[in-house]
Amino acid sequence: MPSSSPLFPDGSRVASYLRDYAERFRLDAHIRLETGVAAASRTADGKWEIELDGGERRRFDALVVAGGRDEIASRPRALPPGEFSGTQIHVDECRDESVMRARDVVVAGAGGAACDAAVTSSYVAHSTHISLLRPRYVLPQIVLGRPYDQLPGLPFLLGRGGSPRWLRRRTLEAGHRALLSLPLYGLPAPSDPLGEAGITVAPSMLERLLHGRIDVRPAIARFEGDHVRFADGSRARANLIVWGTESRTEFPFLPAELAPAGEHRLELFWNVFPLGEPGLAFVGLANPVGSPTRIAECQSEWVAAYLSGRYTPPNERAMRRSIKRRRGDEGNHALSSGRAPTVEQYHYLRHVKRERRAGRWRGRLRRR
Secondary structure (H helix, E strand, O other), rough: OOOOOOOOOHHHHOOOHHHHHHHHOOOOHHHHOOOEEEEEEEOOOOOOEEEOOOEEEEEEOEEOOOOOOEEEEOOOOOOOOOOEEEEEEEHHOOHHHHOOOOOOEEEEEEOHHHHHHHHHHHHHHOEEEEOOOOOOOEEEOOOOOOEHHHHOOHHHHHHHHHHHHHHHHHHHHHHHHHHHOOHHOOOOOOOOEEOOOOEEOOHHHHHHHHHOOEEEOEEEEEEEEEEOOOEEEEEEEEEEEOOOEEOOOOOOOOOHOOOOOOOOOOOOOOEEEOOOOOOOEEEOOOOOOHHHHHHHHHHHHHHHHOOOOOOOOOOOHHHHHHHHHHOOOOOOOHHHHHHEEEEEEHHHHHHHHHHHHHHHHHHHHHHH
């Protein structure tokens, strides 16, 4: 991006950069904007037939699902017992501050969107409570004068040095507690290592917590009319609940057996290539600890190498062994609940680059 870009550009700056990039490399001629995909299906000859929203059908040699971890907002499947006399909305419905102005607000959840909603509410509402289902690590954007993912030695520790997972997580946990005391902000400290508990980058919320403008509460236990009872027995007046606790990743245009989410999810080799489905790949399907754009860029280059014949994947048996080793580590099991798996940026990039090198050698050996 241009040197004039801030360290943390907002969405409009990123969109402007992507438009400039597409024009510079003449990609815009190959992009159809505002065109929905109604269905994608495999044909008898192994190609892909794509049905667009307008009914048009087109055939392609390969399909790359690059929607990332686009998550569908959903309220909790099971609401707390009791009756609530106020209004309930999902965090995605908080388009501006007007919905929270002069109200008593309870924000349920501690993801990025929920924390942003709590911060906005803290400026305009009568009272703001954030209800945590479980403790999370909350990170500032700047640590020791640098973005936290640019600290000296961190890339080596998290991936390039090949350090074991337990050492990476425990070292990060110790560093976080040394630099930022969560109880000082009124936040409970997670008992799980960093990476196993949830992570949120929310510097603005940390500031509002210090000023006492956001009250931290445990999970909602029950509704009591115009009050909410929490798991620790405390109560708070509320006439607006903002749900930020649940969302799911869906692929409605894919056949159920080809969707990497849900009960019968498709197994993915390093979150990209499905087993037994040549010509199909996924990009950006990750809940990143680090930069989502760097992970997506790495995956895109990998897919391009595969489609152009510069990368040869291992056989299905080897891919299945790799998936089995990673399951329960980086969080591939998360997709069974509709959530994108957690991926550590440096650790993931290191392994993908190593696999790409191995794939080049496999291709050379098979051509001999």
